[in-house]
Amino acid sequence: MRVATWNVNSVKQRMPRLLPWLDQRAPDVVCLQETKLADDAFDALLRDALAERGYQAAAHGEGRWNGVAILSKVGLADVVTGVAGAPGFPHPEARAVAATCGGVRVYSVYVPNGRVPDSDHYAYKLAWLAALRDVLAGEREDLLVCGDVNIAPTDADVFDPAAYVGHTHVTEPERRALTALQDLGLRDVVRDRWPDERVFTYWDYRAGRFHQDLGMRIDLVLASGAVAGRVRAAWVDRHARKGAGPSDHAPVIVDLDTAPDGDIGPVVPPPSARKLPRG
Template sequence: MRFATWNVNSVKARLPRLLEWLGDTKPDVLLLQETKVAPGDFPSAEVGELGYETAEYGQGRWNGVAVLSRVGLADVRNGFPGEPGYPGPEARSITATCGGIRFMSVYVPNGRTPEDPHYTYKLSWLSALRTALADDVAAGPVVVAGDFNVAPTDADVWDPAAFVGATHVTPPEREALAAIRSLGFTDVPARPLKGDHPFTYWDYRAGMFHKNMGMRIDLVYATADVAGTVKDAVVDREARKGKGPSDHAPIVVEIDR
């Protein structure tokens, strides 16, 4: 089985690229984030022509997540129990069972700055996610993947000194990720197709992609019954190139299942 995760930064703006990528890469399951479409406005017909069923949770111009599958799509859940809002519910997670695995696509709040109320919301959201995942892990194999908006270690940013005092790297954020991993998740390491760093995000500004001044904030967390079957995992840096890309690259994982 092949599955992938990708923050597409607007599925409508990126639709031609997405369809081409699906045709070339052919993942069995694709988790999308930041779809930025209203409920019911996801291009399900277009991806359906490539053999994919779709479960989507939209919120108009902001947020939005989806699961695309060609190995079955069941028990879909928008959000998770106890999920906080800002101030109301936000479309930041969707879960479905595909090919016998419980897949969750997550778009973790950014946090903005450590002084901003959105940062407190981010930490609360991650804490509630951990609580909800405890029940999912007890029920069977689980993959939680997407844009976590946290770099787990200093090795996951291009220059730790550039992030002093910023979000994405603070101890509370990293501790929240460690708490999720403690449920029995493995951070599946993805190799870069080029270079030494498996970054997944590069700001659009100042040529940061071409300078490889990036961050690893898109992650794949898998329970042992999935992580132990991983054959390969790569950051598809090629998908970040060309005209009109997302600012994130997809991660593609092959498992022996």
């Protein structure tokens, strides 16, 4: 089973990229974030195109912001939207959807950004993550949590730690919140498979950061032990970030049981920019 997660930064804007990518990579399960569409609009836009490709869809969206979805060719059962007990800002936002696909409980999550350390939105982010942990603690053994977590797990996951001092995504409280999720037995499968490689999933649109490979790794696939043991490949599809009209994120792809393209990670194709010295 091939599972992918991708922050598309507006599914409507990314349609010319999304559908060919589905045909090319043929994922069995796709977790999308930042769809930026209400549920009826998502269905109207994608229903026929997804049905032609054999996908069912579970979407949880809102009109202009946020929004998550799961696309599946291997079943879509027990769909749950939102995170029980999670705070809103001020109202609940469309940031999580879960379903059982091919015998695995799959979550697509879009964690709040946090904006500025010590702000109200930052406190909201930490509270939201705590609520997510409480929900995941009661989940089944076969579990995948996929999405844009808006946290770089370690300094190795940003191009230059000094560039992020005083910013969100790298602070200790955020990283502790992510560690609390992983303490439930969830493995960061890309980093587990490629512990020493330079791997990013997000590059700001500005200042040619993608072409210089000045990015960060904030899109993760976290797997329970039972699922992590089935991983045969885990990689970032950097090609999907190239060309005209890309998202600022690249998809993360994980192959369970078999790897159709081989163990080709961690980044496909590899970045062209040289590794810059830190500091």
